[in-house]
Amino acid sequence: MGLEEQRDVAAQELDGGNVNTVVRVGDTVRRTAGPWTPAVHALLAWVRERGVTCVPAPLGLDDDGREILSWMPGEVVGWPVPDWLWSAQTRAQAGAMLRTVHDATVGFDLSDRVWRSPTHHPVEVVCLNDVAPYNMVFDGTDLIGLIDVDMASPGPRAWDLAYLAYRLCGWCEDMRAPDDATPLDRLAHLLSSYGQDAAPRVEDVLTTMVTRLHDLADWTDEHARAADRPDLHDHAAMYRRDAARLLEQQASRDG
Numbered sequence: 001m002g003l004e005e006q007r008d009v010a011a012q013e014l015d016g017g018n019v020n021t022v023v024r025v026g027d028t029v030r031r032t033a034g035p036w037t038p039a040v041h042a043l044l045a046w047v048r049e050r051g052v053t054c055v056p057a058p059l060g061l062d063d064d065g066r067e068i069l070s071w072m073p074g075e076v077v078g079w080p081v082p083d084w085l086w087s088a089q090t091r092a093q094a095g096a097m098l099r100t101v102h103d104a105t106v107g108f109d110l111s112d113r114v115w116r117s118p119t120h121h122p123v124e125v126v127c128l129n130d131v132a133p134y135n136m137v138f139d140g141t142d143l144i145g146l147i148d149v150d151m152a153s154p155g156p157r158a159w160d161l162a163y164l165a166y167r168l169c170g171w172c173e174d175m176r177a178p179d180d181a182t183p184l185d186r187l188a189h190l191l192s193s194y195g196q197d198a199a200p201r202v203e204d205v206l207t208t209m210v211t212r213l214h215d216l217a218d219w220t221d222e223h224a225r226a227a228d229r230p231d232l233h234d235h236a237a238m239y240r241r242d243a244a245r246l247l248e249q250q251a252s253r254d255g
Contacts (some may be wrong), residue, residue: 001055004229008110008150011230012216020156021172023251024071027070027071027073028059028068028069028070028071029056029068029069029070029071029147029252030062030064030066030068030069031066031067031069031150032066032067033061033065033066033067033170034116034150035114035116036114036115036116036150037067037112037150038113039113039114039115040049040058040067040149040150040152041058041067041154042058042108042113043104043105043108043126043149043152044058044149045057045058046102046104046105046108046241047105047108050104050158051104052100052101052104053063054074054100054101054145054146054161055145055146055147055149056069056070056071056096056145056147056149057069057070063078068151072137072144072145072147072254073120073135073137073139074138074139075137075139076134076135076136076137076138076147077132077133077134077136077138079174079177080161080175081133081175083178084141085133085167085168086168086177086178086180086186087141088169088189089142089237090100090141090143090168091168091169091186091189091190091193092129093143093190093193094136094164094190095164095190095191095192095193095194095195096141096193096194096195097143098128098131098160098161098164098194099147099193099194099195099198099213101128101146102125102126102157102160102198103125104125105125105126105136106124110123110131112152113167115152115154116150116153117129117150117151117152117153118153119153119154119155120153120154120155120156120159121155121156121185122156123154123155123164124154124155124156125154125155125157125160126154126155127152127153127155127156127157127159127160128146128149128151128152128160128248129152129153129155129159129160130148130149130163131143131146131152131160131163131164132163132164132167132168133167133168133175133180135147135148142164146165148252156208157194157199157201158199158200158204158205159206159212160206161175161190161191161199161200161208162209162211162212163196163209163216163233164190165183165186165190165205165209165214166212166213166232166242167210168186168190169184169186169187169190170182170183170186171183171209171242171245171246172242173238174238178241181198184202185200187205187206188202191205195243206246206250209243209246210243210247213239213240213243213246214239214243216239216242217239217240218238220232220233220234220236220239221233221234221236224236
């Protein structure tokens with residue numbers, strides 16, 4: 001179906017977004033564009049030109065000024081997350097896929113780009129900044145894609161890995177993990193799957209995770225006020241509790 005034909009297809013609003021209204025139109029996704037959209041679309045095109053097709057294809061803007069992205073068939077996990085999400089297979093696939101995307105961003109021209117999220121140093125890659133189960137597409141239990149990349153910005157590999165580990169290794173309060181492994185054991189496996197030749201140290205990921213959670217809490221509080229979404233303040237409070245708990249665990253290990 002071409003883009004012209006899809007204008008006549010009824011839009012289906014997609015669940016799960018706390019930042020933008022996202023709709024599916026035919027085999028495309030439409031979402032609010034912004035000053036960051038040209039940079040994100042250029043990044044997606046660059047990555048896909050290098051054979052990495054696990055991210056959406058950028059298809060320009062529609063008549064309403066919304067960005068158009070290709071629809072990625074598959075399923076995004078809901079809440080509560082299924083038990084199989086905690087499997088070694090999921091961590092292995094997520095670590096390897098994120099490494100592939102990161103490596104494909106190396107060499108992308110960063111000059112004169114406007115990003116929605118701040119740049120973090122040292123700049124090693126372009127981070128997606130929201131790699132988590134709710135932005136992963138699965139075919140059954142196989143991870144096949146990463147979506148919702150409009151928050152992307154340059155940064156260190158640890159910045160993305162820290163949030164992925166937070167969500168996938170058992171540190172997040174609203175995603176209770178089984179007791180078959182410790183969060184640190186899961187993190188070690190995730191970093192091994194990413195590739196030890198490029199993965200940051202465990203200690204660096206944990207330190208980055210605390211910083212990442214405080215930044216995310218501040219951003220969430222600001223977005224809650226701007227969007228008149230007082231319920232999002234609860235999310236911000238959770239991030240701060242999880243950061244405090246992580247610091248306590250680190251202090252206990254060091255002691």
